[in-house]
Amino acid sequence: MSNISxxxxxxxxSLADNYSALVLGLVVLFFAVFIFGMVTAPNxxxxxxxxxxxxxxxxxxxxxxxxxxVTLSGNFFLLSLKETAALAIIAFATSMSAGYGFEIxxxxxxxxxxxxxxxxxxxxxxxGNPIVVTLGAAGLLYGLGAYWSDNLVVSFRRPHGAEWLxxxxxxxxxxxxxxxILIAIAAELxxxxxxxxxxxxxxxxxxxxxxxxxxxxFGMAIKTCTIASVCAAFVAIAFSAQVSSAQVNYFSSEFGSxxxxxxxxxxxxxxxxxxxxxxxxxxxRSSLGAVFISSVDNMMVLHGFNSGPxxxxxxxxxxxxxxxxxxxxxxxxxxx
Amino acid sequence: MTALLELTNISRSFGxxxxxxxxxxxxxxxxxxxxxxxxxxxxxxxxxxxxxxxxGYTGSLRLNGVVQRFSSPLKAERSGIAIAQQELSLIPAMxxxxxxxxxxxxxxxxxxKSSLARKAAPFLSEVxxxxxxxxxxxxxxxxxxxxxxxxxxxLAQEPQVLILDEPTAALGESDSIRILGMVRRLAxxxxxxxxxxxxxxxxxxxxxxxxxxxxxxxxxxKDAKRLDVSSLVELMLGRELAHMFPAHPKIPRGExxxxxxxxxxxxxxxxxxxxxxxxxxxxxxxxLGSGSGDILAAIxxxxxxxxxxxxxxxxxxxxxxxxxxxxxxxxxxxxxRKLDGLFLGRPIVENLSAPALSAIxxxxxxxxxxERSLALSNASKFTIDTSRLDNEAGVLSGGNQQKVALGKxxxxxxxxxxxxxxxxxxxxxxxxxxxxxxRELANEGAAVIFASTDIQEITGLADRVISxxxxxxVGELQLTEINPASVLEQITHPFGVDDKQPEPHH
Numbered sequence: 001m002s003n004i005s006x007x008x009x010x011x012x013x014s015l016a017d018n019y020s021a022l023v024l025g026l027v028v029l030f031f032a033v034f035i036f037g038m039v040t041a042p043n044x045x046x047x048x049x050x051x052x053x054x055x056x057x058x059x060x061x062x063x064x065x066x067x068x069x070v071t072l073s074g075n076f077f078l079l080s081l082k083e084t085a086a087l088a089i090i091a092f093a094t095s096m097s098a099g100y101g102f103e104i105x106x107x108x109x110x111x112x113x114x115x116x117x118x119x120x121x122x123x124x125x126x127x128g129n130p131i132v133v134t135l136g137a138a139g140l141l142y143g144l145g146a147y148w149s150d151n152l153v154v155s156f157r158r159p160h161g162a163e164w165l166x167x168x169x170x171x172x173x174x175x176x177x178x179x180x181i182l183i184a185i186a187a188e189l190x191x192x193x194x195x196x197x198x199x200x201x202x203x204x205x206x207x208x209x210x211x212x213x214x215x216x217x218f219g220m221a222i223k224t225c226t227i228a229s230v231c232a233a234f235v236a237i238a239f240s241a242q243v244s245s246a247q248v249n250y251f252s253s254e255f256g257s258x259x260x261x262x263x264x265x266x267x268x269x270x271x272x273x274x275x276x277x278x279x280x281x282x283x284x285r286s287s288l289g290a291v292f293i294s295s296v297d298n299m300m301v302l303h304g305f306n307s308g309p310x311x312x313x314x315x316x317x318x319x320x321x322x323x324x325x326x327x328x329x330x331x332x333x334x335x336x
Numbered sequence: 337m338t339a340l341l342e343l344t345n346i347s348r349s350f351g352x353x354x355x356x357x358x359x360x361x362x363x364x365x366x367x368x369x370x371x372x373x374x375x376x377x378x379x380x381x382x383x384x385x386x387x388x389x390x391x392g393y394t395g396s397l398r399l400n401g402v403v404q405r406f407s408s409p410l411k412a413e414r415s416g417i418a419i420a421q422q423e424l425s426l427i428p429a430m431x432x433x434x435x436x437x438x439x440x441x442x443x444x445x446x447x448x449k450s451s452l453a454r455k456a457a458p459f460l461s462e463v464x465x466x467x468x469x470x471x472x473x474x475x476x477x478x479x480x481x482x483x484x485x486x487x488x489x490x491l492a493q494e495p496q497v498l499i500l501d502e503p504t505a506a507l508g509e510s511d512s513i514r515i516l517g518m519v520r521r522l523a524x525x526x527x528x529x530x531x532x533x534x535x536x537x538x539x540x541x542x543x544x545x546x547x548x549x550x551x552x553x554x555x556x557x558k559d560a561k562r563l564d565v566s567s568l569v570e571l572m573l574g575r576e577l578a579h580m581f582p583a584h585p586k587i588p589r590g591e592x593x594x595x596x597x598x599x600x601x602x603x604x605x606x607x608x609x610x611x612x613x614x615x616x617x618x619x620x621x622x623x624l625g626s627g628s629g630d631i632l633a634a635i636x637x638x639x640x641x642x643x644x645x646x647x648x649x650x651x652x653x654x655x656x657x658x659x660x661x662x663x664x665x666x667x668x669x670x671x672x673r674k675l676d677g678l679f680l681g682r683p684i685v686e687n688l689s690a691p692a693l694s695a696i697x698x699x700x701x702x703x704x705x706x707e708r709s710l711a712l713s714n715a716s717k718f719t720i721d722t723s724r725l726d727n728e729a730g731v732l733s734g735g736n737q738q739k740v741a742l743g744k745x746x747x748x749x750x751x752x753x754x755x756x757x758x759x760x761x762x763x764x765x766x767x768x769x770x771x772x773x774x775r776e777l778a779n780e781g782a783a784v785i786f787a788s789t790d791i792q793e794i795t796g797l798a799d800r801v802i803s804x805x806x807x808x809x810v811g812e813l814q815l816t817e818i819n820p821a822s823v824l825e826q827i828t829h830p831f832g833v834d835d836k837q838p839e840p841h842h
Contacts, residue, residue: 193701193702193704194697194700194701194702195693195694195697195700195701195702196700197702198686198693198702199693201679201682201686202679202682202686202690205679205680205681205682206676206678206679206680206681208675208676209675209676209677209678209679209690210679210690211638211657211658211659211676212638212658212668212670212676212677213658213662213690213691213744214657214658214659214662214663214691215659215690215693216657216659275681279679279681279682280681
């Protein structure tokens with residue numbers, strides 16, 4: 001018994017010694033999924049299907065990048081992402097259908113998201129429990145969206161000024177995918193090279209020490225919640241632009257394998273291997289997590305799995321990644 | 337006479353690191369064996385092996401002459417070896433009696449609270465807690481008393497060998513005295529006790545013999561009577577520790593650098609008034625809960641204060657937050673580096689630059705080369721291994737962590753340095769370095785105020801001492817008046833032998 005456990009702990013130690021080996025392993029795993037999909041599902045590697053993967057990954061990925069800021073800063077998760085998107089999509093479509101044009105509608109929607117995000121941030125920053133605060137906000141935002149739209153589909157006519165974002169592409173890549181890549185790069189640069197990014201990590205690693213060195217969580221909670229909410233609103237705008245309509249339940253019923261956007265986004269952050277407690281991880285991890293989940297999900301769709309097994313797969317991926325990263329972190333810490 | 341517990345030729349490696357190199361260790365029954373060494377010398381590795389937390393060693397462990405290999409703490413406990421670790425394993429909301437029987441095979445399966453209290457009584461009296469209400473939740477006791485409950489819990493397992501790992505590290509003077517008394521009593525009753533501590537005075541007070549570990553190697557156990565502090569330190573360090581404490585320079589006392597006016601931190605009995613001069617090291621003496629640490633936190637904006645101001649550099653204010661204090665050049669290290677002194681999961685370089693992000697950035701962008709050179713220079717000033725700057729702070733030993741926790745404040749070039757317990761859980765070598773560095777900072781013109789429950793530290797380091805007793809400021813000692821007896825008297829019974837307390841004047 002003890003031999004087995006010491007064997008494993010020594011294995012984990014050596015794995016942790018060579019952190020890049022782990023990253024390499026994940027890349028290999030990713031390609032394994034890819035090749036498996038290629039071999040077993042003939043239409044996996046078609047241009048159309050790959051476009052679907054990167055599209056899906058983009059929508060979840062952008063939201064996950066926003067949420068990553070919250071998680072890294074130690075403020076856990078926002079459970080109101082789906083509802084923020086729901087309110088935002090109604091706001092955008094209503095504004096579009098009223099004829100205000102893309103730019104005005106876009107700004108209008110983003111401003112709403114900034115307000116709802118920062119309001120939640122204030123409450124969390126004052127010491128509110130993120131789960132409770134955002135669960136409450138979720139009901140409020142969804143109710144607001146439903147009330148505003150009367151639970152009806154709000155549609156606006158093509159051609160409209162948002163089509164480039166919804167269905168347009170550049171050099172064969174959907175524009176939303178390009179946006180995803182640009183946002184991912186910007187987010188990573190922000191985390192690595194700005195004071196704000198450093199504060200995200202410091203406060204996330206130890207909030208009390210953050211306060212003691214002059215970095216208060218109050219401002220941080222407001223900033224990160226705003227970022228996450230704006231990202232959710234951006235995704236809502238892109239989604240609405242694609243289907244030229246909006247309904248308040250779009251992100252509750254039609255999204256990803258589990259059908260629930262919030263769950264998918266949180267799964268993405270965790271599968272990427274970000275520390276749930278904050279202070280450790282990156283937006284790149286979340287981005288890769290999005291592509292990985294999206295690939296596996298897509299492959300399962302092609303194999304004819306219905307939503308039950310697909311949700312199961314997402315769940316397994318979360319459990320697996322949490323275990324692996326937790327073990328590696330522990331291994332790398334037990335050096336002295 | 338064969339030893340009760342005998343370890344021979346014990347070696348343990350973690351990867352390339354050899355934590356123990358053929359260590360020998362023994363203890364007889366009824367003996368108190370001190371186990372000392374610098375941080376990283378191998379004390380914890382050895383203790384883990386004896387107590388069953390680690391069985392990946394080579395060499396042999398004999399208990400009562402029989403070779404044993406404990407693969408789990410439970411197995412060690414069954415064989416009669418119990419360990420009280422620094423982190424207590426009590427459940428705060430449960431009663432004292434319940435906690436005594438919280439685990440182990442002696443715990444009754446069915447019991448009422450009163451039957452448990454009856455059963456716990458002998459063990460509680462054994463550790464000197466006979467006066468404590470066994471129905472009281474453990475969280476209502478002082479930390480020292482909790483520590484004693486922990487030992488009572490272990491005694492209920494009826495161990496032959498009891499390991500106490502730094503039992504007094506978090507305790508004030510009077511609680512420490514209770515622990516020491518208990519150790520002595522247990523030894524008289526035939527228990528063998530392995531006593532791990534950094535506190536030299538305690539080691540000499542209670543240990544029969546002392547085993548010194550250095551760089552993972554053991555030396556033959558020495559009779560405590562044949563050693564003194566300096567020879568023991570020499571054995572631990574392998575070199576003579578010339579002076580633990582730096583010399584006191586002459587301090588020109590012109591105008592005070594910082595004056596504390598009626599600052600009344602939450603949880604203390606009265607407002608405090610004192611001042612500190614540039615170049616001075618001011619010691620705040622007091623036991624745990626005396627308020628000496630609270631006043632530091634209040635000056636630093638880390639703790640709320642009912643009233644009061646500080647007069648500092650022509651300004652009269654009270655910092656609203658640590659951020660406010662930092663902006664005025666006031667640095668503060670709490671007594672718990674893991675709680676709020678360090679970012680354990682972040683690299684050392686980021687820890688060292690954390691209070692001064694604006695100094696290493698331009699227009700919100702971090703200049704990584706500037707950060708590195710700042711970290712390099714401050715790390716070397718505090719003798720932190722500069723080759724490890726990219727490692728997580730969490731992998732460092734206690735002494736090195738404390739150096740990082742203190743060293744990070746160099747980045748803001750502080751004028752006032754407030755430190756609560758500058759060397760808690762820090763080994764002798766690192767302690768001397770920390771004292772030296774604090775003196776150097778004072779000599780460069782900063783004012784250093786430190787609070788400590790360690791009499792040795794107060795008497796050795798401070799140029800002037802202000803003493804605290806149960807939330808009150810009770811006395812002041814000038815350099816020539818500072819000695820262990822005068823300090824101890826002020827912090828234990830400042831109002832005479834009767835311990836009469838005056839009405840706190842508000």
